[in-house]
Amino acid sequence: MISRRDFLQVSMAAASLYGLSGFGSWSRVAAQQALTQDQLLQFDNFGNLSLIHITDIHAQLKPIYFREPEINLGVGNNKGKVPHVTGADFRRIYGIADNTPAQYALTHEDFSSLAKAYGRVGGLDRVSTVINAIRAERPDALLLDGGDTWHGSYSCYHSQGQDMVDVMNALKPDAMTFHWEFTLGSDRVNEIIEDLPFAALGQNIFDAEWDEPAEIFKPYKFFERGGVKVAVIGQAFPYMPIANPGWMFPEYSFGIRDEHMQEMVDEVRAAGAECVVCLSHNGFDVDKKMAARVKGIDVILSGHTHDALPEPVQVEQTFIIASGSNGKFVSRIDLDIRDGAMKGIRHKLIPIFADVIAPDPVVSKVIEDVREPYKVEMEEVIGQTESLLYRRGNFNGSWDDLICDALISERDADIAMSPGVRWGPSLLPGQDITREDIWNVTSMSYGQAYRSEMTGEFIHVILEDVADNLFNPDPYYQQGGDMVRTGGLGYSIDISKKQGERITDLTLLSTGEKLDPAKNYVVAGWASVNEDTEGPQIWDVVESHIRKKGTVSVSENNSVKVTGI
Numbered sequence: 001m002i003s004r005r006d007f008l009q010v011s012m013a014a015a016s017l018y019g020l021s022g023f024g025s026w027s028r029v030a031a032q033q034a035l036t037q038d039q040l041l042q043f044d045n046f047g048n049l050s051l052i053h054i055t056d057i058h059a060q061l062k063p064i065y066f067r068e069p070e071i072n073l074g075v076g077n078n079k080g081k082v083p084h085v086t087g088a089d090f091r092r093i094y095g096i097a098d099n100t101p102a103q104y105a106l107t108h109e110d111f112s113s114l115a116k117a118y119g120r121v122g123g124l125d126r127v128s129t130v131i132n133a134i135r136a137e138r139p140d141a142l143l144l145d146g147g148d149t150w151h152g153s154y155s156c157y158h159s160q161g162q163d164m165v166d167v168m169n170a171l172k173p174d175a176m177t178f179h180w181e182f183t184l185g186s187d188r189v190n191e192i193i194e195d196l197p198f199a200a201l202g203q204n205i206f207d208a209e210w211d212e213p214a215e216i217f218k219p220y221k222f223f224e225r226g227g228v229k230v231a232v233i234g235q236a237f238p239y240m241p242i243a244n245p246g247w248m249f250p251e252y253s254f255g256i257r258d259e260h261m262q263e264m265v266d267e268v269r270a271a272g273a274e275c276v277v278c279l280s281h282n283g284f285d286v287d288k289k290m291a292a293r294v295k296g297i298d299v300i301l302s303g304h305t306h307d308a309l310p311e312p313v314q315v316e317q318t319f320i321i322a323s324g325s326n327g328k329f330v331s332r333i334d335l336d337i338r339d340g341a342m343k344g345i346r347h348k349l350i351p352i353f354a355d356v357i358a359p360d361p362v363v364s365k366v367i368e369d370v371r372e373p374y375k376v377e378m379e380e381v382i383g384q385t386e387s388l389l390y391r392r393g394n395f396n397g398s399w400d401d402l403i404c405d406a407l408i409s410e411r412d413a414d415i416a417m418s419p420g421v422r423w424g425p426s427l428l429p430g431q432d433i434t435r436e437d438i439w440n441v442t443s444m445s446y447g448q449a450y451r452s453e454m455t456g457e458f459i460h461v462i463l464e465d466v467a468d469n470l471f472n473p474d475p476y477y478q479q480g481g482d483m484v485r486t487g488g489l490g491y492s493i494d495i496s497k498k499q500g501e502r503i504t505d506l507t508l509l510s511t512g513e514k515l516d517p518a519k520n521y522v523v524a525g526w527a528s529v530n531e532d533t534e535g536p537q538i539w540d541v542v543e544s545h546i547r548k549k550g551t552v553s554v555s556e557n558n559s560v561k562v563t564g565i
Contacts, residue, residue: 112388411524
């Protein structure tokens with residue numbers, strides 16, 4: 001008799017024969033050839049339950065460019081495993097040919113020329129078209145939002161998230177979980193959730209004073225779909241008070257709380273759940289570890305680390321789905337649930353090519369309405385770029401190099417630091433830089449640009465602490481984003497070393513001298529988690545710098561030497 005595990009593996013093998021687990025014919029279309037909406041949406045219905053997953057939209061309502069990372073290093077047990085594989089190596093794993101839509105959507109290679117061929121991606125009116133098409137085939141499909149939704153743009157900042165709330169309400173999700181939403185402040189978050197027409201989930205969101213589950217965030221919700229009793233359990237970002245300012249949401253505590261997750265899984269199973277879905281904002285490696293520790297989860301819909309994978313990753317008997325970011329992809333997951341258990345899975349990562357997918361006119365109207373009050377300010381051209389501006393990568397991105405240049409110039413500093421956040425669209429060489437573009441990579445509720453003196457020793461400590469958040473071999477200790485970006489400072493990092501020993505050869509680039517541990521240096525940065533940070537807003541700093549330059553060009557950044565890979 002075939003075991004459940006073997007059955008699922010056979011099902012996955014069969015699913016992988018279906019156009020690389022759902023790539024479909026779009027993966028084989030060469031550059032300059034016609035790509036159709038039907039190709040992107042084609043899917044052979046499977047099983048009796050469909051899930052639709054979107055995550056990490058970061059308030060991007062309109063189509064954008066978004067370059068995937070060139071460097072995404074894994075450590076410990078995740079070294080060399082997806083999603084920590086990029087470029088040609090990534091393409092070899094998934095059989096992606098040169099000059100195809102899949103290369104453009106899923107890697108950084110030849111990005112600028114392929115972007116000209118295939119155009120922008122995303123746009124929530126296009127996302128809506130895809131969702132509507134899936135619902136037309138599977139009316140009972142569950143739409144689940146993985147969070148980082150009410151954050152990341154000019155209109156989102158000025159409307160305190162209301163633009164995203166209005167548009168997402170038009171998409172009609174069934175549930176969501178959270179991360180950057182909390183940086184609106186707990187009062188605003190609570191106000192929105194009280195009127196939210198769908199479930200706000202987080203089994204790991206607790207009352208900080210009583211160390212009990214927070215009442216406003218339910219741990220899970222049951223749904224009856226496709227004749228199946230489904231339990232969706234929410235998992236908010238575990239490290240909120242560490243990665244973001246805890247003073248903005250002092251009544252809440254977080255954490256992974258995998259013991260409590262196991263209790264919730266056992267509870268819903270005892271109540272008759274035939275399928276258990278975890279809607280997660282842990283990050284992919286944390287989800288892999290949690291899947292190995294918590295038994296009984298069928299599917300984890302992963303968010304936070306912005307990974308886009310064309311096939312599920314299996315850990316024990318749990319399948320993990322990664323659906324990208326910025327509205328660039330929608331995942332469709334069809335499940336075969338019979339006799340109270342999952343018997344098979346089929347998945348498709350659908351790229352939202354904005355020139356191919358027709359916008360939903362209803363959602364287009366909502367988007368235009370919420371943007372209208374800010375349209376003139378957002379569309380003002382501040383300058384132009386000669387360089388490809390992008391953010392993703394473990395150590396640097398050209399957008400952050402530009403931000404660091406602005407901090408050094410405008411704040412008269414020796415060294416600049418920019419947080420290693422992953423959100424923010426890309427701009428192609430030759431594009432105008434609008435005010436909206438600047439806000440898309442700087443917008444947050446604690447954007448003050450500080451200027452202070454730090455010793456060489458303290459700078460070293462900062463870099464070591466951030467490196468451990470990224471390269472600790474235990475995923476449960478990886479609490480941040482990518483490495484803090486630096487301007488005016490070079491260093492070497494051995495990611496295989498332990499904390500305190502990874503960073504060496506700190507060098508002041510303006511003089512070529514090694515940093516003196518006892519000497520003070522003027523450091524400018526932004527996004528401090530400290531409550532009383534003073535300084536101009538980072539978007540004003542960057543705008544001033546770009547206005548003075550007129551046309552910006554960002555040189556290749558070779559200031560970080562990486563070993564131990």
